[in-house]
Amino acid sequence: MALLRVEGLTVRYGALAALNDMSWQVEAGEILGIIGPNGAGKSSCFAAVTNAVRRQGRVHLAGRDVTGVPTYELARLGLRRTFQHNAFFGELTLLENAMAAMLLQHSTSLGRSIAMPWQEAATRRRAERAAAELLTSFGIAPSDHAKRPGDIAYGTQRLLSVVLAYGAGAQALLIDEPAAGTGGPDMKRLADLLVDLRRRGVAVVVIEHHMDLIMTIADRIVVIDQGRKLAEGPPAEIQRNDAVLEAYLGRAA
Ligand SMILES: Nc1ncnc2c1ncn2[C@@H]1O[C@H](COP(=O)(O)OP(=O)(O)OP(=O)(O)O)[C@@H](O)[C@H]1O
Ligand SMILES: [Mg+2]
Numbered sequence: 001m002a003l004l005r006v007e008g009l010t011v012r013y014g015a016l017a018a019l020n021d022m023s024w025q026v027e028a029g030e031i032l033g034i035i036g037p038n039g040a041g042k043s044s045c046f047a048a049v050t051n052a053v054r055r056q057g058r059v060h061l062a063g064r065d066v067t068g069v070p071t072y073e074l075a076r077l078g079l080r081r082t083f084q085h086n087a088f089f090g091e092l093t094l095l096e097n098a099m100a101a102m103l104l105q106h107s108t109s110l111g112r113s114i115a116m117p118w119q120e121a122a123t124r125r126r127a128e129r130a131a132a133e134l135l136t137s138f139g140i141a142p143s144d145h146a147k148r149p150g151d152i153a154y155g156t157q158r159l160l161s162v163v164l165a166y167g168a169g170a171q172a173l174l175i176d177e178p179a180a181g182t183g184g185p186d187m188k189r190l191a192d193l194l195v196d197l198r199r200r201g202v203a204v205v206v207i208e209h210h211m212d213l214i215m216t217i218a219d220r221i222v223v224i225d226q227g228r229k230l231a232e233g234p235p236a237e238i239q240r241n242d243a244v245l246e247a248y249l250g251r252a253a
Contacts, residue, residue, distance in 0.1 A: 001063060003028045003203040004079065004172040009048040009057035011041070011227075018044040019055070020227040026172065026203045026220075031194060033218030033235070034207045037247060041227040042207045043084060046174045050074055050081050062171060075104075078171035082161045084180060088149045094160060095145040098131035101167040130168070138163045138193055155186030162193055172203040179210045191217050215239060223247070 002025035011019040019041040026032040034042050047053040051071050058067045061079050069077070088097045135145055140159060144152050149160060158178055165173055178190050187210060194217050197204050208214040214221065215235040223231040223238060225247045231238060238244055 002026060002060075003062055004049075004205070005060040006045075006049055007058045007060075009045065009055055009059075011044045011048050011053055011055045017227050019048055019224075022048075022057070022224070022227075022229060024222050024229070024232070026205055028171070028203050029198055029201045030220070031198050031204045031206060031218050033214040033221040034205060034224060035209070035211070035214060035221060035238075036224035036230070040224045042224055043176055044227075045224065046081050046176055046205075046207070049174060050079065052081075078169065079174075080165045080167075080170055080172075081174040082165045082176055082178070084176045086149065086157050086161050088157075088160060088164060090148060090150055093146050093148055094135060094140065094152065095128060095131050097149065097160070097164055098134050098167075099127050101164040102131060102134065103127070104167075134166075134168065135160075135163060138166075138196065139189055153186075155182045155189065158182055158186065159189060159193055162190075162197075166197060166202070170202055172205070173197060175204065175206045177207055177209060179208060179213055187213050 005025040007023045009019055009022040010017065022045055024032065034045065036042050044053065048055040048057065049059055051069065051074060058065060060066065061077060066074060066077065089100060092100065132142065132145055136142060138159065140156060140163065144156060149157055162175055162178055165175070175194070178194070179187050182190070191213055194204055194206060206214065206218065218235055221233065221235055221238045222229060223244050230247055231241045231244050233241070
């Protein structure tokens with residue numbers, strides 16, 4: 001059974017149908033790639049899945065219809081999204097960012113998280129250890145943990161966004177252009193991170209423009225063009241799909 005299944009998602013901004021009758025599914029331990037030209041509707045799709053925009057259609061998570069569930073509650077259920085731009089607490093260290101991410105995801109209500117006894121030294125030490133372990137296990141070196149996000153390498157910032165979204169565990173992660181603005185060794189680290197998430201059983205959906213990255217790690221690819229699904233299949237098939245080549249190459253020419 002698919003861990004995350006979306007059906008007939010449609011997003012309109014005024015007269016523009018940014019996303020039109022989009023359906024796909026992803027299983028636990030699978031990487032679904034989403035590609036498509038600029039403005040195709042990829043990010044709008046993530047907004048639709050996470051109920052962050054007015055949309056039509058249905059969303060099922062782990063067999064449950066979660067269409068009406070608000071964004072923050074979906075996050076608590078383990079369906080989370082990262083953004084094209086970096087998003088973290090700029091005034092907190094990496095370690096504190098990780099602690100905050102884990103804390104927000106673990107508590108059943110905001111009230112309880114506020115009431116958490118952070119003052120208690122032993123509790124804080126435990127939380128710090130867990131946060132340090134989270135960062136290190138995903139390849140963020142301890143020498144960076146006391147720094148603020150703005151003071152670490154850009155490639156590591158991109159990694160951090162994904163790690164914070166995962167927090168202490170997630171069922172499904174929607175990752176929007178993780179490799180944006182990076183190249184070379186950073187792309188390799190990101191690829192390793194995404195494959196690691198798959199190994200941990202997460203249902204991973206990745207939007208990415210870097211074809212070499214997505215074609216290497218994705219199990220399946222959905223191509224979006226002008227809000228609609230243009231093609232779907234394993235990377236090797238997508239690479240020789242005429243309609244896909246036309247959408248990318250024909251229009252770029
Ligand atoms: N909040 C908004 N209000 C109005 N139009 C929007 C809004 N967000 C996106 N759009 C438009 O909807 C269409 C789809 O945008 P979207 O951001 O989903 O594309 P994308 O595939 O993620 O593109 P990119 O690869 O450039 O990130 C575009 O034409 C965009 O200009
Ligand atoms: Mg986008």
